[in-house]
Amino acid sequence: MGEYPEVTAPDAGVVPRLQPVGHxxxxxxxxxVAIIVLGGVLLSP
Known part of the structure; x- marks a missing residue:
C-alpha cells in the first residue's frame, strides 16, 4: 500500500492525469492540434 504516497500529497489532483486512461x-x-496545423499549412498560400 506504500506504493502510492502521492495520493496524500497536496498535488493529489495530478495523480488521476497520470493514470493509463487519463492520457x-x-x-x-x-x-x-496536429490536424489543425497541417490543415492551416495546406490551405495557406
Whole structure:
C-alpha cells in the first residue's frame, strides 16, 4: 500500500492525469492540434 504516497500529497489532483486512461484525452488533443496545423499549412498560400 506504500506504493502510492502521492495520493496524500497536496498535488493529489495530478495523480488521476497520470493514470493509463487519463492520457487518451491528451493524445486526442494533440492529434486535433496536429490536424489543425497541417490543415492551416495546406490551405495557406
Amino acid at each position: 487518451w484525452p491528451w493524445v486526442l488533443l494533440l492529434l486535433g
